[in-house]
Amino acid sequence: QLQLQESGPGLVKPSETLSLSCNVSGDSINTDSYSWGWIRQAPGKGLEWIGSMYYYGKANYNPSLKSRVTISLDTSKNHFSLTVDSLSAADTAVYYCGRMWQLFYFDSWGQGILVTVSS
Amino acid sequence: IVMTQSPATLSVSPGERATLSCRASQSVGINLAWYQQRPGRAPGLLIYGAATRATGIPARFRGSGSGTEFTLTISDLQTEDSAVYYCQQYENWPPLLTFGPGTRVEI
Numbered sequence: 001q002l003q004l005q006e007s008g009p010g011l012v013k014p015s016e017t018l019s020l021s022c023n024v025s026g027d028s029i030n031t032d033s034y035s036w037g038w039i040r041q042a043p044g045k046g047l048e049w050i051g052s053m054y055y056y057g058k059a060n061y062n063p064s065l066k067s068r069v070t071i072s073l074d075t076s077k078n079h080f081s082l083t084v085d086s087l088s089a090a091d092t093a094v095y096y097c098g099r100m101w102q103l104f105y106f107d108s109w110g111q112g113i114l115v116t117v118s119s
Numbered sequence: 120i121v122m123t124q125s126p127a128t129l130s131v132s133p134g135e136r137a138t139l140s141c142r143a144s145q146s147v148g149i150n151l152a153w154y155q156q157r158p159g160r161a162p163g164l165l166i167y168g169a170a171t172r173a174t175g176i177p178a179r180f181r182g183s184g185s186g187t188e189f190t191l192t193i194s195d196l197q198t199e200d201s202a203v204y205y206c207q208q209y210e211n212w213p214p215l216l217t218f219g220p221g222t223r224v225e226i
Contacts (some may be wrong), residue, residue, distance in 0.1 A: 049216040105152035
């Protein structure tokens, strides 16, 4: 059974860099059929796609965040990561990692991790 | 592509039927998914390809539509269906997934 688990800090300071990891079990990220991505949800708000990538290709990012985010995959550890630079309070959100069918829709999600940006 | 959903909130009684609407600012074909997010939980996939139920989703969840107009119909509503429902399009290339603002269903 596929499981995804986010990990990382719950509190980061403005202007700093956020690094999150998503550990995948029950499936290999080394697959042609699925990509792996991140979504976030600000408190009380809707869902915002951050970006996704296949194990073999370049990442695709939301243009609104592209200049500040990086997604990378580590097939040896079967996990993938997200970094977000130049944080501000507007980046406070629950961050979810997930598996995507192709680059279309998320069919599995992690439980999410709340990240608060505050000094 | 901008996604809109209506109504913002829907209050229904157990056993009734709920009809949720999702509209795209331009045609997305059938490249549309629906998700359910219960309070305090991660979203879960309900429907993809506008009308195909995801694994394990009961038949009382039905998706329909194409182009710019889509509907999620939930029949025989149960208390565990209380959630926010989001639509998401995946028509864009390069990928730019966008979600609707959600419809809250209160049972």
